[in-house]
Amino acid sequence: MTIKRVPTPAGDQAWLVTGYDQIRTLLADRRLGRSHVDPDNAPRFIDSAVLGRPRQGTEQEENERHTWMRRMLAPSFSARNMEKLRPRVRQIADGLLDELTGQPQPADFHEAVSFKLPVLVICELLGVPYEDRETFRRWSEAMSTLNDPEKSQQGFANLGTYMGELVERKKKEPGDDVITRLIEGAGPGQEEVIAQLSAGLLFAGHETTVAVIDRGVMLLSINPDQWDAIRENPRTIPDAVEEILRHRSPISTRSDDIGMPRYAMADIDIDGVHIQSGDLVLLGIEQANRDETRFPEPALFVPRDSNPHLTFGHGPRFCIGAPLARVELTEVFTALVTRFATFGLAVGVAQLTPRAEQLVGGVAHLPVRWTAL
Incomplete structure (x- = not known):
C-alpha cells in the first residue's frame, strides 16, 4: 500500500x-x-517553526500567493542567470579548497567548505552581509530544531526581524541583489512580505545544500569506484550530482513513516483513497526516490542514464532554487576531482555525528583526508 495513515512526530x-x-x-x-x-x-x-504548522489561507489564496512569489523570483533564479553565476561559484569553491588544504589533516570539510560555499553564494545573491553569517546561522539552526518549540520560534522571529531591518536598509541603499529587486518589483507596503520571503530564501538557500554537499562526500567515500570514475571522466559529474540528490544519506536517522508535509485544501481522491479537505498529507520523497519501478536497484549509488528523482519536487511547485543548487554541487565536486588524487572521509561513517535534532539532518562535522594531484 503506497498510501496509509500514520502518526506524525x-x-x-x-x-x-x-x-x-x-x-x-x-x-x-x-x-x-x-x-x-x-x-x-x-x-x-512537528513542533518547529519550519513546517510545523500550516499558514492561514484558502486554496485560491495559496495559489495566488505562490504565483506572485514565482513571478517575483523567477528572473533572479532562472537557469540562465545561474549559469552566469557559475564562474563566481567556481572561484569561491577554489578559494575554500585552498583554505582547506592549508589546514593539517584530517580537516573538517563541513565547516571549511560545505557550510561556507552555499552561504557565500546566497549572501551575494540576496545582498546579505556575509559578516553576519554566524548570527543567522544560529537563527537558522534554531528555526529547524525539532525538539524545542520555543527555541525554534525564537530563531524564526529573530531571522524575520533581521531581514525586516535589512529590507529597510535596502530601500535607502539599494544594491545589485535579489532583495533590492524584490523591493522594486513589489512596490510600497510589501516590506513585511519581502522580509519573510527573503528569510525563507536565506534559510533554504544554504541549509539544504550544505547537507547535500556533505552527503556527496560521504557517498563518494564509501563508493571509491565512483570517485575513480568521475575523476577519469569529469563530464559525468552532472550525472553523479543527480544521483547524490536522489540517494539517501548513509547516516540517515529519518523514519520511513515521515515525509514532506502538505495540506489538502480541497477533497482529493487518489488510487481509491479519499483525502478530506484539511487533512495532513506527508509526501515521502525519499521513499519515492527509492521506488524500484523507477530506479532499478535503488540502494546502489551509481550515476543513471535516467534519474527523474523528486528531490526538487515536480510541476508548478518545482523548487525555484534547483538551478542554483545544481551549479553549486557540480562546481564543488568538479573542483574536488580535478584537484585531488584521493579524497574522502578520515573516519568511518558510523563515527560521524548526525544532526538528528535538525529538520534538514546532515552531520555536525565531516573529517576528511586527501592527496593532491
Whole structure:
C-alpha cells in the first residue's frame, strides 16, 4: 500500500504517500499546499517553526500567493542567470579548497567548505552581509530544531526581524541583489512580505545544500569506484550530482513513516483513497526516490542514464532554487576531482555525528583526508 495513515512526530494523524507515481501526481496538484483555513486546529507535523504548522489561507489564496512569489523570483533564479553565476561559484569553491588544504589533516570539510560555499553564494545573491553569517546561522539552526518549540520560534522571529531591518536598509541603499529587486518589483507596503520571503530564501538557500554537499562526500567515500570514475571522466559529474540528490544519506536517522508535509485544501481522491479537505498529507520523497519501478536497484549509488528523482519536487511547485543548487554541487565536486588524487572521509561513517535534532539532518562535522594531484 503506497498510501496509509500514520502518526506524525507531533502525535497527530496524517496520510503518508510513498509511491513515486502518486507523489508525482500530488506534487502537481494545486489542491495540495501549505495553507489551511483553521491552522490552529490543523494536524501538526512537528513542533518547529519550519513546517510545523500550516499558514492561514484558502486554496485560491495559496495559489495566488505562490504565483506572485514565482513571478517575483523567477528572473533572479532562472537557469540562465545561474549559469552566469557559475564562474563566481567556481572561484569561491577554489578559494575554500585552498583554505582547506592549508589546514593539517584530517580537516573538517563541513565547516571549511560545505557550510561556507552555499552561504557565500546566497549572501551575494540576496545582498546579505556575509559578516553576519554566524548570527543567522544560529537563527537558522534554531528555526529547524525539532525538539524545542520555543527555541525554534525564537530563531524564526529573530531571522524575520533581521531581514525586516535589512529590507529597510535596502530601500535607502539599494544594491545589485535579489532583495533590492524584490523591493522594486513589489512596490510600497510589501516590506513585511519581502522580509519573510527573503528569510525563507536565506534559510533554504544554504541549509539544504550544505547537507547535500556533505552527503556527496560521504557517498563518494564509501563508493571509491565512483570517485575513480568521475575523476577519469569529469563530464559525468552532472550525472553523479543527480544521483547524490536522489540517494539517501548513509547516516540517515529519518523514519520511513515521515515525509514532506502538505495540506489538502480541497477533497482529493487518489488510487481509491479519499483525502478530506484539511487533512495532513506527508509526501515521502525519499521513499519515492527509492521506488524500484523507477530506479532499478535503488540502494546502489551509481550515476543513471535516467534519474527523474523528486528531490526538487515536480510541476508548478518545482523548487525555484534547483538551478542554483545544481551549479553549486557540480562546481564543488568538479573542483574536488580535478584537484585531488584521493579524497574522502578520515573516519568511518558510523563515527560521524548526525544532526538528528535538525529538520534538514546532515552531520555536525565531516573529517576528511586527501592527496593532491
